Amino acid sequence: xxxxxxxxxxxxxxxxxxxxxxxxxxxxxxxxxxxxxxxxxxxxxxxxxxxxxxxxxxxxxxxxxxxxxxxxxxxxxxxxxxxxxxxxxxxxxxxxxxxxxxxxxxxxxxxxxxxxxxxxxxxxxxxxxxxxxxxxxxxxxxxxxxxxxxxxxxxxxxxxxxxxxxxxxxxxxxxxxxxxxxxxxxxxxxxxxxxxxxxxxxxxxxxxxxxxxxxxxxxxxxxxxxxxxxxxxxxxxxxxxxxxxxxxxxxxxxxxxxxxxxxxxxxxxxxxxxxxxxxxxxxxxxxxxxxxxxxxxxxxxxxxxxxxxxxxxxxxxxxxxxxxxxxxxxxxx
Amino acid sequence: xxxxxxxxxxxxxxxxxxxxxxxxxxxxxxxxxxxxxxxxxxxxxxxxxxxxxxxxxxxxxxxxxxxxxxxxxxxxxxxxxxxxxxxxxxxxxxxxxxxxxxxxxxxxxxxxxxxxxxxxxxxxxxxxxxxxxxxxxxxxxxxxxxxxxxxxxxxxxxxxxxxxxxxxxxxxxxxxxxxxxxxxxxxxxxxxxxxxxxxxxxxxxxxxxxxxxxxxxxxxxxxxxxxxxxxxxxxxxxxxxxxxxxxxxxxxxxxxxxxxxxxxxxxxxxxxxxxxxxxxxxxxxxxxxxxxxxxxxxxxxxxxxxxxxxxxxxxxxxxxxxxxxxxxxxxxx
Numbered sequence: 205x206x207x208x209x210x211x212x213x214x215x216x217x218x219x220x221x222x223x224x225x226x227x228x229x230x231x232x233x234x235x236x237x238x239x240x241x242x243x244x245x246x247x248x249x250x251x252x253x254x255x256x257x258x259x260x261x262x263x264x265x266x267x268x269x270x271x272x273x274x275x276x277x278x279x280x281x282x283x284x285x286x287x288x289x290x291x292x293x294x295x296x297x298x299x300x301x302x303x304x305x306x307x308x309x310x311x312x313x314x315x316x317x318x319x320x321x322x323x324x325x326x327x328x329x330x331x332x333x334x335x336x337x338x339x340x341x342x343x344x345x346x347x348x349x350x351x352x353x354x355x356x357x358x359x360x361x362x363x364x365x366x367x368x369x370x371x372x373x374x375x376x377x378x379x380x381x382x383x384x385x386x387x388x389x390x391x392x393x394x395x396x397x398x399x400x401x402x403x404x405x406x407x408x409x410x411x412x413x414x415x416x417x418x419x420x421x422x423x424x425x426x427x428x429x430x431x432x433x434x435x436x437x438x439x440x441x442x443x444x445x446x447x448x449x450x451x452x453x454x455x456x457x458x459x460x461x462x463x464x465x466x467x468x469x470x471x472x473x474x475x476x477x478x479x480x481x482x483x484x485x486x487x488x489x490x491x492x493x494x495x496x497x498x499x500x501x502x503x504x505x506x507x508x509x510x511x512x513x514x515x516x517x518x519x520x521x522x523x524x525x526x527x528x529x530x531x532x533x534x535x536x537x
Numbered sequence: 538x539x540x541x542x543x544x545x546x547x548x549x550x551x552x553x554x555x556x557x558x559x560x561x562x563x564x565x566x567x568x569x570x571x572x573x574x575x576x577x578x579x580x581x582x583x584x585x586x587x588x589x590x591x592x593x594x595x596x597x598x599x600x601x602x603x604x605x606x607x608x609x610x611x612x613x614x615x616x617x618x619x620x621x622x623x624x625x626x627x628x629x630x631x632x633x634x635x636x637x638x639x640x641x642x643x644x645x646x647x648x649x650x651x652x653x654x655x656x657x658x659x660x661x662x663x664x665x666x667x668x669x670x671x672x673x674x675x676x677x678x679x680x681x682x683x684x685x686x687x688x689x690x691x692x693x694x695x696x697x698x699x700x701x702x703x704x705x706x707x708x709x710x711x712x713x714x715x716x717x718x719x720x721x722x723x724x725x726x727x728x729x730x731x732x733x734x735x736x737x738x739x740x741x742x743x744x745x746x747x748x749x750x751x752x753x754x755x756x757x758x759x760x761x762x763x764x765x766x767x768x769x770x771x772x773x774x775x776x777x778x779x780x781x782x783x784x785x786x787x788x789x790x791x792x793x794x795x796x797x798x799x800x801x802x803x804x805x806x807x808x809x810x811x812x813x814x815x816x817x818x819x820x821x822x823x824x825x826x827x828x829x830x831x832x833x834x835x836x837x838x839x840x841x842x843x844x845x846x847x848x849x850x851x852x853x854x855x856x857x858x859x860x861x862x863x864x865x866x867x868x869x870x
Contacts, residue, residue: 241711242693296659300652319633322655323692326629329662330685337678345670345678352663359656360575378574 214527218263221520225266226259229283236284236331248312248324252291261286261391264525268395268409271519278339278398285348286391288332293355293387295325300359301446344394351390358382367473369457369465371449377418385417408515412525415509420532422502425450427535429486429495441482447472451501453485455494464488499536506533547860551596554853558599559592562616569617569664581645581657585624594619594724597858601728601742604852611672611731618681619724621665626688626720628658633692634779677727684723691715700806702790702798704782710751718750741848745858748842753865755835758783760868762819762828774815780805784834786818788827797821832869839866 219226233253239245262283269279297303298311299318305311313321329352336345362379365371392413396406428443429452443450449457449472457468467484471477489495509529516522552559566586572578595616602612630636631644632651638644646654662685669678695712698704725746729739761776762785776783782790782805790801800817804810822828842862849855 239690239693241708242690242697244693244697245690293659296655299655318651319696320693322629322632323689323696325659326626326662327686327689327693329659330682330689333666333678333682334686337675337682340675342670342673342675345666349663349666349670353660353667356656356660356663357572357575357578360572360577360653360660363652363656364575364577375574 214524214531215258215260215263218267218521218524218528219259221524222263222266222270225270225280225283226262228280229259229262229266229287232280232284232335233287236288236335237328239327244316244320245324245327248295248316248320249291249328251309251312251315252294252306253287257287257291259287261290261387264388264391264413265395267521267525268392269399270395271517271521271525272396272399272401272405273517274395274399276398278341279395281335281339282344282391282394282398285332285335286387286394288328288335289348289352289355290387292325292328292332293359293383295321295328297359300363339398341398343397347390347394347397351386354382354386356382358386365449367447367475368449369468369473371454373451373454373458376449376451376454380418380421381414384421385414388417388420389413404515405517408512411512412509412516412529415505415512416529416532419502419505419509419529422451422498422505423532423536426452426495426498426502429489430536444471444482444485445477447475452489452494452498455497456485456489456492459492459494460488499533502536503533506530547857547864548591548593548596551600551854551857551861552592554857555596555599555603558603558613558616559595561613562592562595562599562620565613565617565668566620569621569668570661572660577649577653578657578660581628581649581653582624582661584642584645584648585627585639586620590620590623592620594623594720597721597724597746598728600854600858601725602732603728604850604854604858605729605732605734605738606850607728607732609731611674612728614668614672615677615724615727615731618665618668619720619727621661621668622681622685622688623720625658625661625665626692626716628654628661630692633696672731674731676730680723680727680730684719687715687719689715691719698782700780700808701782702801702806704787706784706787706791709782709784709787713751713754714747717754718747721750721753722746737848738850741845744845745842745849745862748838748845749862749865752835752838752842752862755784755831755838756866756869759785759828759831759835762822763869777804777815777818778810780808785822785827785831788830789818789822789825792825792827793821832866835869836866839863 237246237249237253265283265286266279294306295312298306298313299321303311304314312324336348358379358381361375362383365375365379389410390413393406393410396409401409425443428450429440453468453472457465460468467488471481471485506529510526513522513526570579570582570586598616598619599612627639628645631639631646632654636644637647669681691712691714694708695716698708698712722743723746726739726743729742734742758776761783762773786801786805790798793801800821804814804818839862843859846855846859
């Protein structure tokens with residue numbers, strides 16, 4: 205990829221503008237993932253934290269705080285906090301999903317074992333709360349402990365809904381809010397809170413993060429049926445093969461006739477998948493227009509994210525946050 | 538067991554004196570383990586929380602707060618907090634240890650699956666932090682987020698030390714502090730802090746919980762080689778069969794000659810255990826006096842717990858806390 209095309213992505217421009225803050229966040233992350241007694245902890249953490257994550261969530265904290273005029277240092281602690289919470293949930297997710305690859309590398313549960321992934325995840329959760337306590341802000345602690353509960357609740361809900369054709373769009377939205385949007389919205393809101401932003405700005409920052417996270421996840425789920433592996437790091441149809449009920453399938457099931465329903469029951473609930481089933485699924489989704497309808501929903505959430513920024517003070521970072529919400533769905537057109 | 542012999546146990550007398558508080562804690566626990574969206578969460582939690590746990594950790598919070606003259610309601614939130622953290626670590630431990638039984642019942646990972654145990658544990662951690670935020674005390678949040686980090690660090694250290702004959706008594710003590718004593722000492726210290734007790738009383742309450750937890754765990758590890766299954770819920774030699782390096786073995790390995798060392802290497806590191814090996818291990822520990830030395834250490838920690846109470850104001854609960862530290866090691870004589 206040429207430097208030029210990299211520079212065009214809004215998140216990369218944001219990273220460049222926040223480079224100094226991000227350096228300090230990375231230093232803090234490395235300091236706090238250390239353990240005096242248990243060297244396995246930084247080993248496992250580094251495998252994930254240093255593996256070219258895009259630091260999107262920390263950047264949301266930093267940008268939100270900065271555009272509200274914050275000049276202190278607590279936003280660095282909050283940025284490290286959300287990255288630790290994110291890393292902890294990735295470690296636990298990979299155990300739950302029995303994943304073998306993440307970001308193109310073998311997962312920690314494969315390199316070490318499930319035990320290390322569970323316990324190092326717990327350690328990072330605890331470290332995240334220690335960092336928050338250091339900010340001295342009970343409001344921030346409130347926001348992020350609520351987010352942590354919503355994340356775990358969303359993950360359990362996803363587990364219960366797995367392979368269940370009765371899953372509704374409402375349940376899907378709750379899962380997406382939990383597993384993706386809750387940490388986005390907590391990041392942007394907490395950034396505003398630490399900067400002591402007025403109530404309407406905090407609400408707007410929350411609404412932006414929430415809508416951005418939902419748009420992001422819906423787009424991800426749609427790209428699983430359309431996208432190229434380079435963009436998502438996944439192969440077309442991975443979710444289908446894992447029998448995940450994402451929005452395009454939920455919409456197709458809702459519009460299915462008896463014969464189509466039998467097909468979905470066989471491939472998703474029973475899990476008896478044969479050659480040509482993915483093509484047939486794509487054909488059914490196309491026939492009912494559910495891929496297009498899913499794209500429309502992602503774009504509506506992205507628009508909602510941009511709209512929310514209307515209540516946020518004008519700032520270079522506000523403009524880039526708006527561009528990030530466009531970028532998330534631009535891949536879909 | 539007759540009512541009389543029950544009534545003699547100091548922890549049962551404490552429970553009777555704290556009955557009203559404990560009722561309110563149980564109500565709070567049931568309220569907060571609920572989930573609007575994911576019914577599996579209260580199912581899994583109830584399986585453990587309602588399974589006849591002795592609520593020792595919540596009682597330590599309540600007693601510490603009360604004996605410092607506390608009259609508010611935050612101690613109830615803290616008591617529920619430590620029970621949630623304890624339950625979360627049990628859920629994750631059972632995944633890590635691949636356990637099939639706890640408190641005489643099948644474990645949650647067996648009844649549901651590892652995924653539910655990991656995610657419901659995460660949910661309870663988050664709920665614990667929400668409860669702490671409600672107390673409005675950053676000091677309490679500091680104490681318990683530090684404890685949560687120490688617990689996870691101790692568990693990872695235990696994982697690294699597993700089946701490793703080079704494990705020292707120092708490492709064993711760090712593991713025990715993490716997996717058991719950290720939550721005991723956080724419970725008693727936080728009880729004092731919420732009651733706004735003076736610094737020396739807080740330190741004494743911390744020291745009591747720390748020493749009690751260490752005595753408790755050393756006694757547990759010793760009883761694994763001596764005790765009856767009724768007292769501990771475990772069979773004699775369970776730890777030996779799982780190749781755990783507890784204090785009696787660590788001491789025996791340190792005193793082993795070449796032939797004995799070969800035996801320990803075979804049964805613990807290689808894991809090639811044969812009929813009669815447990816008897817031979819007991820004989821070696823007896824020959825070197827390591828069971829007696831381990832008992833002496835447990836008793837020294839119990840004495841240290843009692844001593845620490847000297848700096849705590851006179852109170853009926855202080856006396857019972859002293860009796861609890863005696864009780865923990867009385868089983869060993």
